[in-house]
Amino acid sequence: xxxxxxxxxxxxxxxxxxxxxxxxxxxxxxxxxxxxxxxxxxxxxxxxxxxxxxxxxxxxxxxxxxxxxxxxxxxxxxxxxxxxxxxxxxxxxxxxxxxxxxxxxxxxxxxxxxxxxxxxxxxxxxxxxxxxxxxxxxxxxxxxxxxxxxxxxxxxxxxxxxxxxxxxxxxxxxxxxxxxxxxxxxxxxxxxxxxxxxxxxxxxxxxxxxxxxxxxxxxxxxxxxxxxxxxxxxxxxxxxxxxxxxxxxxxxxxxxxxxxxxxxxxxxxxxxxxxxxxxxxxxxxxxxxxxxxxxxxxxxxxxxxxxxxxxxxxxxxxxxxxxxxxxxxxxxxxxxx
Numbered sequence: 653x654x655x656x657x658x659x660x661x662x663x664x665x666x667x668x669x670x671x672x673x674x675x676x677x678x679x680x681x682x683x684x685x686x687x688x689x690x691x692x693x694x695x696x697x698x699x700x701x702x703x704x705x706x707x708x709x710x711x712x713x714x715x716x717x718x719x720x721x722x723x724x725x726x727x728x729x730x731x732x733x734x735x736x737x738x739x740x741x742x743x744x745x746x747x748x749x750x751x752x753x754x755x756x757x758x759x760x761x762x763x764x765x766x767x768x769x770x771x772x773x774x775x776x777x778x779x780x781x782x783x784x785x786x787x788x789x790x791x792x793x794x795x796x797x798x799x800x801x802x803x804x805x806x807x808x809x810x811x812x813x814x815x816x817x818x819x820x821x822x823x824x825x826x827x828x829x830x831x832x833x834x835x836x837x838x839x840x841x842x843x844x845x846x847x848x849x850x851x852x853x854x855x856x857x858x859x860x861x862x863x864x865x866x867x868x869x870x871x872x873x874x875x876x877x878x879x880x881x882x883x884x885x886x887x888x889x890x891x892x893x894x895x896x897x898x899x900x901x902x903x904x905x906x907x908x909x910x911x912x913x914x915x916x917x918x919x920x921x922x923x924x925x926x927x928x929x930x931x932x933x934x935x936x937x938x939x940x941x942x943x944x945x946x947x948x949x950x951x952x953x954x955x956x957x958x959x960x961x962x963x964x965x966x967x968x969x970x971x972x973x974x975x976x977x978x979x980x981x982x983x984x985x986x987x988x989x
Contacts, residue, residue, distance in 0.1 A: 664709075665703075665706045665707055665708040665709070666708075667681045667682055667685070667708075669706055669708070670699060670702050670703045670706060670708050673702035673705065673706055674695075674698045674699045674701075674702035674703075675698075676695060676698070676699060680695065680699065681699050681703075684696050684699040684700065685699075685703070723751060723752050723753060723778065724752065724753050724754070724755050724775055724776070724777040724778060725743075725747060725752050725753070725754055725755070725777060725778060725779050725780070725781060725955070725958060726754075726755050726756075726757060726772035726775070726777040726779070726780045726781070727740070727743060727754050727755065727756050727757070727780075727781045727782075727783065728757050728758075728759060728765070728768050728769070728772070728780065728781070728782045728783065728784060728785075729756065729757075729758060729759065729783040729784055730758070730759045730783065730784030730785065731758055731759070731760055732874050732875050732902075733874045733875065733900060733902055734900075734901065734902055734928070734930040734931060734932055735900060735901070735928040735930050735945070735947065736783050736784070737930070738928075738930055738947035738948075739783055739801060739947045739950065739951055740756075740783075741947070741948070741951075742947045742948035742949075742950065742951025742952065743781060743951040743954070743955065745948065745951070745952075746948075746951045746952045746954075746955040746956075747955060750955055750956075750959055752778075752955070752959070755772055755775045755777055757769070757771050757772045759784050759785060765785055765787070765790075765791055766791060769791050769792060777796075778796070778797070778962050779796055779797035779798065779799075779958040779959075779961065779962055780792055780796055780797070780798045780799075781798075781799055781800075781801065781954055781955075781958065782798065782799070782800045782801065783801050783802065785844070786800075786802060786803045786844040786845045786846045786847075787844075787845070788805060788806065788845060789805075789807075790805060790807075790810060793805065793807045793809065793810045794807065794809045794810070797809075797811075797958050797961030797962055798810050798811070798958075799811040799812070799813060799954045799957055799958050800812050800813075801813050801814065801950055801951075801954055802814050802815075802846050803844070803845040803846045803849065804845070804971055807970075808970065809970075810970065811954070811957045811958075811961070811967070811970045811971075811972070812970060812971045812972065813950050813953050813954040813957070813972045813974075814846075814950075814971075814972070814973055814974070815943075815945045815946075815950075815973070815974050815975075815976045816973050816974065816975055816976060817846070817849040817850045817852075817853040818849075818853045818856065818857075819975055819976060820850075820853070820927065820943040820976040820978075821850060821853035821854050821856070821857045821897070821943075822853070822856075822857045822860065823943060823976065823977075823978040824857070824897050824925045824927075824943055824978060825854065825857035825858060825860075825861055825863075825897070826857070826861065827925070827941075827978055827980065827984065828895045828897075828923060828925070828984065829861045829863065831923070831984065831985065831986045831987065832986050832987050833894050833895040833923065833986075833987050834863055834866050834894070834987075835866050835868075835893040835894045835895065835987075836858065836863065836866065836893060836894070836895040836896075836897065837868045837869075837870055837886070837893040837895070837896050837897070838850075838851065838854040838868070838869050838870070838896075838897050838899075839870050839872035839878075839879060839882045839896060839897070839898045839899055839903050839904070839907055840854075840869050840870070840871060840872055840899055841872065841873065841874055841899030841900065841903070842871070842872075842873050842874070842899075847899060850899060850927070851869060854867075854869070854897065855867060855869075868893065870882045870885055870886065872898070872899055872903050872907075873899070873903065874899065874900060874902065874903065875902050875903070875906070876902045876903070876905055876906030876909075876932075877906060878902075878903055878906065879898060879902060879903035879904060879905065879906025879907040879908075879909075879910075880906040880907065880909065880910045882903065882906075882907055883906070883907035883908075883909075883910035883911050884910055886907075886911075887910070887911070887914055887916075892911075892916065892921065892922055893922065894921070894922060894923065894987035894988065895922065895923040895924070895925070895984070895987070896908075896922060896923070896924050896925070897925045897927075898924070898925065898926045898927060899927060900926060900927045900928050900930075901926035901927060901928045901929070901930050901932050901933045901940060901942055902926075902930075902932060903926070904924050904925065904926030904927070904933075904940055904942070904983075905926065905932045905933070905935075905938075905940060907924065908922075908924045908938055908940075908983060911924075912938075918938060918983055919982070919983050919984050919985040920985065920988060921988055923941070923983060923984040923985055923987070924938075924940065924941070924983040924984070925940075925941045925942060925943070925983070925984060926940045926941070926942040926943070927942060927943045927945075928942065928943070928944070928945050929942045929943075929944035929945065929979055933979075933981075934981075938982060938983050939981035939982045939983070940981055940982075940983050941978070941979065941980050941981045941982075941983045941984040942978075942979050942981070943976045943977075943978055943979075944976055944977045944978070944979050945974070945976055946974055946976075949974065950974065953972050953974075954972075957972070
């Protein structure tokens, strides 16, 4: 006797369920789900409608064991920095559009890259996206299709999708210099490849503007707490700059919060620029001037490249670089006279 619909919803919907709903054989449903020849357009449509009505989802482990590919893409991500949440949103959207699912594995203080990879391998994923850790030598480089987002890896089988740090920092320093600022400080992102690239880009942009003698780099990090610590260090020196460029929006917002708490007028005394254009950049009372990245476009390009690799298609180049945009809001103005 067939299952009652309420009973069927409490367990995983199978190919047999879809076959019964569509009035076709299980083998025919399998043909449709594997997207291979052997079913007429009308039958294919009937099976897909039945599968959708029942909420059928292919079992990725069964697919992998059958040698069909899991249709799973692993994502390794960190739990610091709001921009990664935007990238994850973009990755989910791009994966859904492409018929793939994501399996996430987080990096924490007690959970390193090796452990994160091990947990993903239980799912026999087809490819890997790395949002963290920003390293020049990912563990699985060359083993599976792999794309890193936010930095560049010098490996012929690792693809990178990132924003031009050089162009973004040139926009930020140029905007401040055009307003009349000279004492422009960078709150850096540490010794990761991305942190180093943005720091180097800051140095180059300052020299381009003839401000080499004004260069100051303050160690910070990636979080609002790191930005708060960096701002306290500036206050402790009793010699505030007239402008600050944070490694990202979180660092910038953390810094301007501490500065404002200590009576520093933003932007009357100190202008502040962030990087990313995530949600915190637009929060009142300060709408942050920021170097805007394109997380959904980055995610789309990254997934597109991975799927091409999975399918064995030829690709051109391994480094996809997007140009950022400077969004001028309320945290930058001319320096005090």
